Amino acid sequence: HRILWISDVHQYDISLSNLMVYWTLSGLMMSVINNWDLSLPENRSGSHEHTGMIPFMVMDLLTKKAIKGKVEQMYQYIAESFFWVQIFCLQYEDGKLLSKDRPLDYW
Numbered sequence: 001h002r003i004l005w006i007s008d009v010h011q012y013d014i015s016l017s018n019l020m021v022y023w024t025l026s027g028l029m030m031s032v033i034n035n036w037d038l039s040l041p042e043n044r045s046g047s048h049e050h051t052g053m054i055p056f057m058v059m060d061l062l063t064k065k066a067i068k069g070k071v072e073q074m075y076q077y078i079a080e081s082f083f084w085v086q087i088f089c090l091q092y093e094d095g096k097l098l099s100k101d102r103p104l105d106y107w
């Protein structure tokens with residue numbers, strides 16, 4: 001993702017449906033973005049749109065100024081969205097919502 005960002009191809013829609021997780025042979029869990037259909041080079045028309053799922057978007061992109069397209073997208077926003085998806089996933093185990101002892105219940 002970072003390499004494409006540096007190359008001015010930006011994927012703004014970080015959400016559960018756009019992430020894929022897999023285990024490497026050495027036992028590391030890897031997460032990758034798997035949906036690039038709305039991605040455009042930054043210099044193309046329409047590429048400044050702020051797509052994404054609201055629960056995982058940063059607050060800076062939910063302001064009136066951002067909705068009008070007046071907020072510059074930064075890589076830290078994408079990283080923060082990824083962080084929020086990971087926090088959301090802590091509430092689930094084996095694809096099912098935990099009914100008790102959820103990590104965020106104590107937060």
